[in-house]
Structures are given as structure tokens and as C-alpha cells.
Amino acid sequence: MRAALALGLFAAVSCSKEQPASAAVAVKSAPYQVGLSAKGAYVAGEPASAVVSIVARDGFHVNPDYPVKFTASNEATVRFATPSVSLLDSLERVPCEGHADETCSARAPISFSVGEAGAASVAGTLAFSVCNADQCLIEKVPLSLQLTAAAK
Amino acid sequence: MFAVGSESRIRYACPMKNMILAALMVVSGSAFAGVEVGASAPDFSLNDLEGKTVKLSDFKGKTVVLEWFNPGCPYVKASHTKGSLVDTAKKQAAKGVVWLSINSGAEGKQGAGVEKNKEGVKTFAMTNPVLLDEKGTVGKAYGATNTPHLFIINKEGKVAYRGAPDNSPDGEGASPAGGTLVSYVDTALAELAAGKPVKVTESKAYGCGVKYAN
Numbered sequence: 482m483r484a485a486l487a488l489g490l491f492a493a494v495s496c497s498k499e500q501p502a503s504a505a506v507a508v509k510s511a512p513y514q515v516g517l518s519a520k521g522a523y524v525a526g527e528p529a530s531a532v533v534s535i536v537a538r539d540g541f542h543v544n545p546d547y548p549v550k551f552t553a554s555n556e557a558t559v560r561f562a563t564p565s566v567s568l569l570d571s572l573e574r575v576p577c578e579g580h581a582d583e584t585c586s587a588r589a590p591i592s593f594s595v596g597e598a599g600a601a602s603v604a605g606t607l608a609f610s611v612c613n614a615d616q617c618l619i620e621k622v623p624l625s626l627q628l629t630a631a632a633k
Numbered sequence: 634m635f636a637v638g639s640e641s642r643i644r645y646a647c648p649m650k651n652m653i654l655a656a657l658m659v660v661s662g663s664a665f666a667g668v669e670v671g672a673s674a675p676d677f678s679l680n681d682l683e684g685k686t687v688k689l690s691d692f693k694g695k696t697v698v699l700e701w702f703n704p705g706c707p708y709v710k711a712s713h714t715k716g717s718l719v720d721t722a723k724k725q726a727a728k729g730v731v732w733l734s735i736n737s738g739a740e741g742k743q744g745a746g747v748e749k750n751k752e753g754v755k756t757f758a759m760t761n762p763v764l765l766d767e768k769g770t771v772g773k774a775y776g777a778t779n780t781p782h783l784f785i786i787n788k789e790g791k792v793a794y795r796g797a798p799d800n801s802p803d804g805e806g807a808s809p810a811g812g813t814l815v816s817y818v819d820t821a822l823a824e825l826a827a828g829k830p831v832k833v834t835e836s837k838a839y840g841c842g843v844k845y846a847n
Binding site: 546547548550567608610612614615616617618619 | 705706707708711742743801802803804808837839840841842844
């Protein structure tokens with residue numbers, strides 16, 4: 482229920498882990514869903530951003546202390562200021578229903594620029610941690626976002 | 634400081650218990666505050682994985698490190714395979730430091746029991762004793778909330794440091810705060826060995842919650 486509400490907030494769309502897509506990645510049986518979503522229009526050479534999201538479910542919550550990080554992969558066709566972006570301080574957190582001291586979903590923008598007009602992809606790995614009373618998981622999930630940049 | 638791990642939230646189904654717990658936390662600052670830096674380290678007697686009894690008081694006059702341990706915790710795995718606890722116990726033992734790992738996980742909990750800890754010892758190539766504290770008495774006396782959670786006891790038997798092994802709460806040493814990895818434990822032990830005061834005596838522990846019985 483908590484996760485369902487949080488999912489609604491992010492309006493995420495599930496797909497399998499193998500499908501690179503501009504939406505969410507839901508690993509079957511995993512107590513979380515992560516995603517990389519487009520934000521606004523993309524113009525070649527202009528500053529751009531996308532939104533990384535993490536939704537914990539099945540009684541898990543997002544570990545607030547873990548240094549959430551997005552590390553761009555080499556094959557990405559966009560440019561990041563740094564190859565690894567710490568998201569811990571920029572996470573917008575949504576508390577769990579009935580447990581305001583826990584975070585059930587979180588999201589943060591990542592900034593980059595698209596070099597040329599046309600199709601491009603943002604790709605990288607999101608490192609995060611979710612926990613419940615019995616265990617913590619440290620996950621590193623590949624994410625990608627296909628986008629089209631307009632000419633300047 | 635209430636350095637409770639993110640998964641170690643204490644919950645009670647009974648509202649009255651919640652109220653009592655909340656009141657206790659307001660009074661004490663934590664559910665079990667544990668030993669303060671500068672205070673005498675509580676003595677204990679625990680069995681290792683071979684059933685041999687180990688007492689803290691056996692090491693009087695020596696510097697002792699207590700490492701709260703759970704071989705099933707991914708932060709412990711990361712610390713022992715990639716992070717700042719790789720071979721740290723061995724290196725410190727060579728310098729005369731006594732390193733004791735303690736598992737306060739209750740029976741049936743993640744990483745608890747002799748066999749799982751023996752596997753952990755093998756996996757992480759540990760040579761120091763792992764002590765079982767299934768009742769959690771020692772863990773609570775020290776205020777151990779996380780795995781890993783480290784306490785350094787100086788030669789005078791006082792707690793000289795308590796907290797995380799380092800400033801990289803991913804356990805891997807890959808995301809240090811400020812950009813430079815700092816092993817609080819190595820630094821404190823070096824300061825003690827040099828007869829200097831420990832500069833960083835406390836840090837926020839990170840990792841899994843200790844798997845106490847309740």
C-alpha cells in the first residue's frame with residue numbers, strides 16, 4: 482500500500498530489468514523499483530536533467546544514510562560534469578505511510594548536457610540501499626533513458 | 634547521538650509500549666545509549682565459535698577493538714571485502730592490538746549462530762575471534778546499533794572511540810564524505826600507539842541494524 486502510493490506519486494511505469502527504457506526498472510521479486518525519467522525538453526548543447534527515483538516496497542524503506550550515487554556509463558551519449566553523481570543531499574524524500582520517520586520513496590535530478598541533436602541515451606548505474614527489520618540490501622542497478630534532443 | 638541503523642527501528646505493536654519507549658528515549662537520548670567515550674569499558678565474558686570463553690578482562694593493559702559483526706549484512710561484506718576493514722584486524726594484531734568481533738544477533742536472525750559465523754570467518758579470511766552474544770547483553774551494554782560498529786578500548790580500559798569504521802557509509806570506501814577516505818579506526822589506533830589523544834572519538838555508525846532479539 483505504502484509503495485503503491487509512492488509509485489503513484491512518481492507515475493512510474495514498470496518494465497523488465499532487461500529493457501532499457503525511459504521509465505522505471507522493476508526487478509521481479511525485489512522490494513524496490515527504480516527509474517530514470519525524462520524532465521522537460523532536450524536541446525543540444527543546453528543544460529538538461531533527468532530524474533532518478535527509488536521506491537521501496539514490501540515493508541522496505543530507503544536507507545537514509547547510504548550514499549546514493551548515479552555513475553554514468555561510458556557508452557552514454559551525453560556529458561556529465563562528473564562521472565559519478567552523489568544524490569544523497571539532493572534526494573526529495575516521501576515518508577512511508579504511517580511511518581513518517583522512514584522514507585519509502587525518493588528522487589533526485591541528475592544534470593547533464595546532450596552534445597548533438599537527435600537520439601541520445603543517458604545510461605549509468607544507480608547505487609542505493611533499502612532495508613527492513615530483518616535485512617538491508619545494497620543494490621547497483623543499471624538505468625537508461627532514451628531521449629531526442631532538438632537542434633539549438 | 635542516536636546512531637540507529639536504518640533497519641534497526643524498534644517497533645512495538647502495543648501503543649502503550651510505544652509510549653513507554655518514546656518516554657525512555659526522551660530521557661536517555663536513545664533506546665540503549667551504551668557506553669560513552671571516556672567511560673570504562675564494560676567487562677564481558679562470551680564464547681567464541683569453538684566454545685572457548687573469552688573475557689575482556691583477559692586483555693587488561695592492551696588496546697582492544699570490538700567490532701560488531703554480522704556475516705549476512707551487506708555492509709559488513711563490503712567492509713571486509715572492499716572497504717576499510719579488509720585485513721585491518723590482522724594488521725592491527727601484528728601491532729599488538731586485540732581485535733574481537735562480536736555478533737549480537739539473536740538465534741534465528743540474519744547471520745546468527747556458529748555455522749554462519751564460521752562461514753563468514755572463512756569468507757573474509759578472518760583470524761581474530763568471533764564472539765557470540767545471542768542474548769544481546771554485551772551489545773546493549775555498549776550501545777552497539779549497527780554492523781559494522783566499532784569500539785576502541787585503550788590500555789587503561791576506557792572507551793577511546795565508538796562509531797563507524799570510516800567516513801564512507803557504503804561500506805566499500807567508494808563514497809567517502811569530503812572525497813577522501815578516512816579510516817577512523819586506523820587513525821585512532823595510530824594515535825593511541827603514538828601516545829597521542831584520539832582526535833575523532835565518535836562518529837555515526839552506518840550499516841545494518843544489530844539483529845537483537847527484540
